[in-house]
Amino acid sequence: MNKPTTITIEDVARAAGVSRQTVSRVINRKPGVKTAVRERIETAIADLGYVPNLAARRMGGARSFLIMAINDRARTIENWTAGRGNDWVDQMLHGGMLACEEHGYHMLFELVDTEHDEAVRQVGRILTSLQPDGIILTQPHSENAKLAQMLRERGRPFARIALPNPEIPSLSVHFDDAAAARACVDHLHDFGHERIAFLAGNSTYRGSLDRREGFADAMHEADLQPVIGECDFSFEKAANYARSLMRGDGAPTAFIAENDEMAFAVLNVADELGYEVPEQVSLISFEDTPGARFSVPPLTAIRQPTAAMIGRACEVLIDATGKTEVEGNHVLPFELRVRQTTGPAPR
Structure with a gap:
């Protein structure tokens, strides 16, 4: 042969x-x-x-033709293990892999512990073995100053998928979380809602803090009292909190949930307690996973530009090959997709 x-x-x-x-x-x-x-x-x-041949290409110059994105290890594995899936990861891979492919690069996806010192050790080992040309830090890794310092010392440019942080000079790619939360309040207030509750995610995520601040600011500007519950992106915690509010006096006529899972919890509790959506209670979610379109009724939601953010970060890092640091602020648009869970406040 x-x-x-x-x-x-x-x-x-x-x-x-x-x-x-x-x-x-x-x-x-x-x-x-x-x-x-x-x-x-x-x-x-x-x-x-x-x-x-990737190995031959690497021998021809200093580039590895690899871009590495890191994500919250514990939360990602928890979602996978529970069978909830992870649309954030899907969108990361979608945007990053296509952008890298267009430029002849490959994308690595790594799960890294969020404890700051351990994250530095884990990422350091990966850098030594794979030598990626650029690193993408998603939240909460984007706020790890020790990790950012290690990357600078190793001469590896990185992008943060987060609002600019003056203590961590870097390339920042994000959407305006606070403005998105304000858009939710404005949408509900236009329908006459005044008692609006916000189901918050986790304060270790910078975007979560920005959203709750945007919510509180918009409520105060409308002379309304913000109601915020710490629910850690959890269905169970969101359900318990929503149930306690909806059973009490002066129950909210609208909820804003930081992810679809918590929004589904509100739909579940509303059905349990006999609330009609949106006739008696309205609901908006951040995230807009595929399930948001197929829930009953379909969720009004903020569509985050996750794929576009990761794709933009990859493109800028690839264009900056050979540099040890990259800075800049790229703000991408979000979209409020109005479906069937928002309507006029009950009279």
Whole structure:
């Protein structure tokens, strides 16, 4: 049996009638190649079935062609183990992998403990073994100053998926959590709601703090009293808190939940206690996972631009290859998707 022939970069260069260096520039998504030449090379790659060798590419320069994103280990595993899925992770992979693929890169996804010193140790070991060209810190890792300092000392540019923090100079990619919370209050207030409760996530997440601050500010501006319950993104805690409010005097006529799981808890309690949604109680969720569209009734929700944020972070880090630090502030738009869980306040 004949051994399959290995297609090399030189074969591609001969087929396209260009130099090896020009083929390399196209493979590595570098500028300076005319469109017609780039298309000819890409056609030759496809016709020959050439697959670039990552190890060889790394030998040709300092780049690893890897971008690494890290996420909260305990919470991610908890969601997976409980069978709840994790739309945040799905959207991270969607945005990051497509952006990396477009630039000839690969995306790594790592789960890291949130305790600050342990996070530094874990990420340090990963850097030593894989040498990613850039790192994406999601919350709450984005607020770990020790981790940021270690990355700077190791000369690894990083992006924080969070509001800028003057104590951690970095590339910041985020949406305006506070403005999104205010948009929720405005939407409900326009319907005449005055007793609005906010089901808060976890204060170790910067975005969660920004949302509750935005909620409180909007309520005060409307001369309304904010009601905030600490529910830790949990169905059970949100259900217990909502139940206690809805059974009491002066029950809220509307709820804002920081994730869909807590919003589903409110729907469950409303059904249990005989509340009609939205006729007797309205509800808005952050997150907008696929389940939000299929709940009964479908959830009005803030759609977070998670995929776009991770994709933007990847693109900026890739463009900054060779730099040891990257700074900047990229604010992406959110969307309030109005469905069937919000309506006029009951009279």
